[in-house]
Every structure is written in C-alpha cells, then in structure tokens.
Amino acid sequence: LATYLPSWYKNIEVLKSKYRCIAIDLPGYGRSTKVNLPSGMNAYADVVLQVIEKLKLENPVLVGHSMGGQIAISAVLKKQELFKKLVLLAPAGFETFTPEQATWLKSVFTLESIMLDTEAQIRANWALNFYQMPDDVEFMIQDRLRIIETEDFENYTQSVVNGFNGMLDEPIFDQLNSISQKTLVVYGENDALIPNKYLNPTQTTQKIGESGAAQIANAQLKMIPECGHFISFDKPKEINEILDEFLSN
Template structure:
C-alpha cells in the first residue's frame, strides 16, 4: 500500500469498508472533497492540497479498492454508482456540509452521479477532465473494455506502465516517478489481482453508466476544467476527429456552468500545471 506525506486517517462506511483520507487546512474553512480517477489515489491531489489548503479545508480520499482503502471484490454490478454511494456515505459520516466536490476523470463522473442524487451537503461541483461527457457506441465500449481488462492490466511491462503514465502529462512532474514506483510495487503485491479487477470494473462502470443526457439536471454551480493538451479525452483512436475543447463544451448542457481550458496541461491537469489549475479553481470559487 502507498504511503502519504500527510497524516492519513480512516473511517468505516457500510459497516466493513474502510476509507482512507487526508484532511488538510483550517477546520472552519470551506470544504473541498477531492475524488481521484481510474488508477488514481490521494497522491494525485498533492499539488492541489498544497496550493489550496491556505484558504480551504482539503479532504482527499481513496475510493474503495484504491490506495489505503479496503481492497477486495465488492461484488457490485455498477462501480460508478457504488463509488458515488461510498462518497455520499463518507461525507455524511464526516458530518460535512456545504461541500465543494472536486472530481478528476472517473472521479468526475462519480461526482456527477453523486450530484444527480441531490445530496443536501453539496454546494458546488468542480469537474477536472471528467469522464462521461464523451460517449461511446456499444462497439466502441467493447474495444475499450477489452484493452482495460484485469488480465491486460496484469500483463503490463514496466515500459508499458511508464508509457501509460507519460500520456497523462505534457511535462512529467517529479511526483509522477513516485507514482510509477508505487505502481511497479503494486504489480508484485499479492493483492494486485483484486486491484486489477477493481480497475476493470471501473472502466465497465464508466461505460455502462452514461450521464451526458442528465447533465441538465445538475442543480449546483459547476466548474469544468480541461487541460488544453489532454491526450486521453477525447479518445484519440475512436474519436480522432474530436478535440478536447469540443468535449469540454459539452458541459454547457449543465445549467449553471463555467468552463475553462488550462494551458500547458494534459489529462492530469492538476499535476501538470498545478499553478494554473489552482489559480483557476480559486478564481472560480471566489467569483
């Protein structure tokens, strides 16, 4: 399991699932709850926490099956809904109110599903390169599931792992190497098959739980941010004629939305250009 530079805490939800999280910033400050994407964990938010915890209480969690949270086969049909229910249970267990929910990639889709349930604790939504805006046909989904299977993930070599990380960035930060080392260690761990299954089910969940047609039902102020040089959204193989800007503008379906492209940033925009990302978040929340 990875180690974190911040004090790591745990809380139990659904009686038997432990959620690991970090909680930085003043207790009385506005709360931002941060939700990582597929294959992610708390470390994805280090630059965000470092940049925002002077003005906000930053709570970043590991979803079930990730980081230091409980890892097993959760026997869930829809992992996006499961993650959304887990997120809601976590926030309620912490007795948080007026929460600014920030989700990246798959975590963005989880955050959207959570917002659509209209929890009374949610005040604003920040979507960083969210999954779910871009849609796929049944044939395209089959292709994506094939390349994202647990078997495929478990067969990846170090070169393939490094290439998979590199495509997330315009300029690989030092923290990326630390994340790669965590991933290489995980590959040798006895629990890796269970982790690979969680990853596989996350992809299936994103594809089988479409949210684009429901975006107009989001009732809270929403901010959508994409890296201008996102190489993962849209899918460059299946949707070669589409641009990241076009995907971002699909967010205009949300009634109260602001959209911003972050320059010199790829899919991991909060890590690729943390200064630009943090500045944009502060400006959006202030205005």
C-alpha cells in the same frame, strides 16, 4: 482511474490554508480495502456520500478528476440538496461512445492486459497523462510498480477494470442537464486521453468540454494551455488559482 489520494498533494498543500481539503482513496485504491468491492459510478458515488455523512460535512464542494469527475456528477445527482458547487477536472462522461465502441473498449482493457504490463508500458501509460511528464511523478510510478508484488495486486487491477467498465456502462451525458449547481469544468488543451484518439478521431478536447458544459445550466469551461489529462499534477499552479477563484465567489 488507477490513481490514489496523493494525486491531490500539489493542490491540498496550497488550498488547505483557506479550505478544509479531504482526499479519498476509493475502495480498491490506495490504502482502502481491495477485496470483494462494488465498483461502478453509482457505487462509488454512494461511498463519497457516505464519507460526507460520516464526517458531517456542511456545504461540501466535490472536486472530481477524470473518472472521479463522473463519480462526482453521479453523487450530485443522487443528493442535489447537499451541494451548491461542483468542480470537474478533465471529467469522464462528457465524451460519449456507441454500444459497439464500448464493447470494443472493454474487450481490450482487461484484467490480463493490465496485469501483464511491463515497466516500459506502465511508464508509457503514465506519460500519456501529461503534456510534459514532471519528474516528481516518479514516486507514483514506483508505487504502481511495487503493487505488482503485493497480494492485493489482482484485486486492485480488478477494481481498475470494473471502474473502467462502470464509466461505459453508466453513461452520464444525458443527465448533465439535471445539474443545477454552479459548476466549473476544466480541461487541458493537450489532453491525450479525452477524446479517445482511435474511436473519436475528429473530436477535440475543446469540443468535448464545450458539449458537456453546454448541458449544464450554470457551468463555466476553462481550457489550460500546454496541459495534459492529469491537470491537477501537470499544471497545479494554474489549477489552484482557478479553484481558489471559483470557491471564493
């Protein structure tokens, strides 16, 4: 949610020596079109499947992070025969919300609230993604600040809001038991975003990971110590090793 394909640079740089790595800017993000776009989990899943078809990819493995994890699940459920493996990094969709909680979340996460964020708020939001925010994430923060001055800013922001709402409006937890693929689930032990600390204060990231992974017949769960939500950037060395091991077997 709200990020773009450079999120994967630290992983691609290492994994590309053994695997073909393709990162996607979803509609509304990065270099992709930002006008009059469908944006929800199933709509984004269709886009991912179209990319796979267009590039004629054989035996692809989807690696989805956060909202991307929920999208990856949606894509696999739409086209089970395409995939043998699935990787979910700090996926959304494992944590569940009541209709009342979802309504409240959507009422506070609005177009106006995002567009009015100050630089200090933007930096604070980024910091929440990490156990210890690395210095080299600064270029992403600068990109986020620059987009404020572009003509696409409102369209980008609307895509972020629509994606957030889509995660809530298209819950996936009850469909996890339909996933037959060998699945790797990874969370950071210090994830400050999953679970939601205000709405689910008695939950832990470990419990959320265990509850979701338990629904998938062929899933393994790994927890990364001293690691936040943005695990591909927070602990890239550990994530790359885990990914390589999973993909190799």
